[in-house]
Amino acid sequence: MSALEPSLEGRFREGLFYPNEGHVEPRRVLPQLHAAIARAGGTIKFGSDVEADDLDGLVIDCRGLVARDREPTLRGVKGEMIIIETSEVELLRPVRLIHPRWPLYVIPRGDGRFMLGATSIESEDTGVSVRSALELLGAAYVVHPAFGEARIVEFGAGLRPAFPDNLPKIRIEQERITVNGLYRHGFLLAPALAELTLAYVARGEIDNEVMQCA
Numbered sequence: 001m002s003a004l005e006p007s008l009e010g011r012f013r014e015g016l017f018y019p020n021e022g023h024v025e026p027r028r029v030l031p032q033l034h035a036a037i038a039r040a041g042g043t044i045k046f047g048s049d050v051e052a053d054d055l056d057g058l059v060i061d062c063r064g065l066v067a068r069d070r071e072p073t074l075r076g077v078k079g080e081m082i083i084i085e086t087s088e089v090e091l092l093r094p095v096r097l098i099h100p101r102w103p104l105y106v107i108p109r110g111d112g113r114f115m116l117g118a119t120s121i122e123s124e125d126t127g128v129s130v131r132s133a134l135e136l137l138g139a140a141y142v143v144h145p146a147f148g149e150a151r152i153v154e155f156g157a158g159l160r161p162a163f164p165d166n167l168p169k170i171r172i173e174q175e176r177i178t179v180n181g182l183y184r185h186g187f188l189l190a191p192a193l194a195e196l197t198l199a200y201v202a203r204g205e206i207d208n209e210v211m212q213c214a
């Protein structure tokens with residue numbers, strides 16, 4: 001462990017290492033994805049609420065939780081996170097605490113910042129509770145006591161759109177395709193769901209695992 005993460009030397013008896021695991025930082029990757037869409041000729045309109053019924057032709061509806069008007073079984077699962085800052089700890093990769101009650105992680109975000117995440121709570125309010133903050137900060141402290149001196153930069157919470165089985169779905173109804181229910185894994189699953197959606201639109205291919213046709 002000390003060879004992989006020198007800051008954690010002597011802190012833990014055992015750890016699991018996944019050499020092929022990767023991660024993306026949403027706040028850095030999204031502007032790059034927007035630029036890629038623009039280069040490919042697409043247009044993104046921010047701050048405009050589009051109703052699918054107002055649009056002509058094929059509509060791919062990925063409105064997350066807002067799509068409950070058409071997907072009434074969707075629910076929001078709250079996720080909370082905290083960003084802290086310190087120059088006392090250096091991590092080279094996300095470190096996940098294997099703990100029965102707190103399956104939390106610490107992700108290095110560069111410039112001495114770390115994201116502590118993420119809770120998973122069956123609630124649709126978007127505040128960060130004291131209990132969650134204690135758990136997230138406690139997990140960081142367990143990973144390395146020097147996090148105790150870190151500055152808190154940000155608290156945040158969001159709602160993950162989930163179906164009752166927590167699995168993603170692509171629902172096809174004539175000219176409307178709904179892609180939703182990405183739950184805890186939206187960043188991980190989005191490319192695969194986009195490819196499946198494209199394969200349907202371009203070649204009519206149906207994937208029985210995630211697609212439902214009306």
Ligand SMILES: Cc1cc2nc3c(=O)[nH]c(=O)nc-3n(C[C@H](O)[C@H](O)[C@H](O)COP(=O)(O)OP(=O)(O)OC[C@H]3O[C@@H](n4cnc5c(N)ncnc54)[C@H](O)[C@@H]3O)c2cc1C
Nearest residue numbers: 049050063064066079080118158182183184185186187188
């Ligand atoms: C704290 C936290 C940590 C997470 N960590 C991870 C992680 O490590 N890895 C991972 O893979 N996933 C993670 N997730 C889950 C991930 O964020 C979600 O799975 C993902 O955001 C779902 O993407 P989505 O596009 O389907 O829905 P959303 O992200 O909810 O996006 C829906 C979008 O549609 C827009 N919209 C709604 N109505 C309209 C309208 N009428 N017109 C136009 N736009 C509209 C909304 O403004 C919104 O931007 C995390 C979530 C949280 C909260």
